[in-house]
Amino acid sequence: MERPIKPARLRGDRVTMAHGGGGKAMRDLIEEIFTDVFAPPGTEDQARLTAQALTEPGAQLAFTTDSFVVSPPEFPGGDIGKIAVCGTVNDLAVGGARPLWLSAAFIIEEGCEFDLLRRIVASMQAEADKAGVRIVTGDTKVVERGSADKVFVTTSGVGVIPAGRDLQAANIRPGDIALVNGVLGDHGATILAARGDMALTTDIRSDCQSLNALIEAVVAAAPGTRAARDATRGGLASALNEMAEAAGVGIEVAESDLPLRAEVKGVCEVLGLDPLYLANEGTLVLFVPEAEAQAALDAMRATEAGRNAAIIGKATAGPSGRVTMRTLFGGQRLVDTLVGEQLPRIC
Template identity: 70%
Template sequence: MNALNKLLEGRISLAHGGGGKAMHDLIDQIFAARFKPDSREDQARLSHPALAEPGAQLAFTTDSFVVSPLEFPGGDIGRIAVCGTVNDLAVGGARPLWLSVGFILEEGFEVATLVRIVDSMVGTAEEAGVRIVTGDTKVVDKGKGDGVFINTAGVGVIPPGRTLLASSVRAGDVAIVNHRLGDHGAAILAARGDLALSASIESDCQPLNGLMEAVLAAAPGVRAARDATRGGLASCLNEIAQEAGVGIEIEEQLLPIHPEVRGVSEILGLDPLYLANEGTLVLFVPEEEADAALAAMKATPAGQGAAIIGCAVSEHPKRVVMQTLFGGGRIVDMLVGEQLPRIC
């Protein structure tokens, strides 16, 4: 058995984080072989023509991922790590370019599983058109890491004249989502198997930078966008209402929710508005550009389920209100506590 096959069939040991040959073999044969960095220096050295454009701004974000289970229908922790970071840049109007990745590995973790996660990251980065350019690996004692945790950071460029801010939303602006709500949270819940749920729900995990570029080209007046991850759509809308000082009204009958997600939520007493998403955003656009934004979304793979769900209003500032199927209004508050931990 050659050294690579021996590594692939083994498990992570403390030696893989110790700075010696075992660690260098892991980096060379698993990470560098797939991420293909330009050099082995301790930092990535980056250049891009967009950085030289007068008025361009750098955008920088970081995130950590602790999802359980690590692999689930529609994705895995590696795909989430790339999509989550790319999407945090994209909804601010940035064009994502580069990512870093840090792995916290638990002693005893299967190398074969790690390879699947790394391969998933590589494929997702190619899908999003970004490069993973630098990283780090640490190993912790068995029982102290739950397999693998991932930290990512992302850098992108915001083109001149592009300003997307929640505080820019005005009464009359239209709210649009690109995808069904709650698929990721429901998929994770079903994948855990604790409740013996039989459901065919897949996570919506997907990069959204291509969709955002298409929408901004068709509707350059887009005010703001947020990806509806932890806390779901409800928390996003509350954040925007608070920052803009406007009220937001949504229509229950307009919300795109998969019947299985609705069913799982009803059985467990959950609200799909608070379930996490990993490839769903909400954006606000002036009313006169709403049709163009919606059409641009629907023309992309990530936006074929797009729908107008409501608008910003001058009434009840800083409050989100849903017009229910029964004709009444219901206040939609910010999520209190945690409906479902370890989702991303």
């Protein structure tokens, strides 16, 4: 059912310091931009929530938080609001949790356009609806011009891990198969092009998407699934290194099996970047026992978020914590942890 349209209360077209002052202007901003869209349950300073999943014996509560400062705040394939929802949903999902509720806090720069905020909030609600989660509480603060970059968003998420589910990197064993759900590096390349600093023209769009439905499909098809990790900042290389170290195994991937767009390869070649370290916002890597690898791959490819899924490598007996890649020329290359960041402000 569509929500009734309320008369506009905000005056002008930009946020002023009065909108953070605690009075009527602040209430008008919160109600017209945020609560009219998110429709949180109640008007108290906390959300009061219940769910049947919380009462199941053996279930665990999962809780995560993240902040988003992406520049620019809007880009092909998404915006800072969509990333905030997807990032928090995915942080819960890769740990095996079923996401239920999110909070959203906004740091808004004086002079930020109301229309930008409206687009961001609408994007957040659309992604929350798609992921099956509710944005139930939040906060706003307004800071002086120059103290932020239009808007920063912090989201926290709560979910429930069903009894008996245990997804964590320490579970990975030698011989387990590594899979990714889609192409690599699209988000990092998109943000680089969207900034306009290097006159790049490309049709690449961010892979920003929620992955909880994909995780549920994989776990149903491959109940022995060991672990999953979203390949965000630091890209696939950093995710694999973290997992290898936590499990005390080696990981070997094949360059020929890595799903990469020609456009991303081209951007990386021109700028001297390594696509393995480019950020993703809707791509994960997971490990399953070899006997369940095909079932997991088929389950991923049957979902919208996993149509380009691929097997990329496997866990080995060692050396412990080392990630290597078989190159197209038949050699081996060490894939180390990223030092610093290839691109700042990508999420």
